[in-house]
Amino acid sequence: MAWKKIADKGAVAEGKGKAFKVDGKQIAIFNQDGYYAIDDLCVHQDGSIAPGKLEGDIVECPxxxxxxxxxxxxxxxxxxxVKxxxxxxxxxxxxxxxxI
Ligand code: FES
Structure with missing residues (x-):
């Protein structure tokens, strides 16, 4: 694991998520009371969860x-x-x- 810059400050709006490519992976960054990073690959049919609706800590795959x-x-x-x-x-x- 090593720290890597994934985005400029302010690249992810408050209350939203955004997808970024790092080392061949797609990662979703969420800005919801702090930043969170998670694989951007829904286990159902590989959807991107980054643009999903956020409610508290929960994101809904679009x-x-x-x-x-x-x-x-x-x-x-x-x-x-499943995680x-x-x-x-x-x-x-x-x-x-x-x-990462
Ligand atoms: S791809 Fe179907 S719920 Fe995410």
Whole structure:
């Protein structure tokens, strides 16, 4: 794991998510009471969850409305024990970094 700059500061609006490519992976960064980073690949049909609607810690996949906790990566409905990878995030002076 190593810290990598993923976005400029302010690249992700408050209360929203945005997708970024890092090391061949697509990562969703959410700005919801702090920044959270999670694999941007819904386990249902590989949808991007980054543009999903946020309610508290929960994001809704825009394609068929499965839900994930953005802090833990856990799917909150349909299947048990399904979890997307999460990554530590730091908001630094010059941008948003994740440990990947
Ligand atoms: S691809 Fe996410 S709910 Fe279907």
């Amino acid at each position: 394609l068929h409305f499965w839900h994930y906790n953005i802090k833990t990566g856990k799917l909150t409905d349909y299947l048990k024990d 997307l990878e999460t990554y530590p995030v730091q908001a630094r002076e010059d941008g948003i970094y994740i440990d």
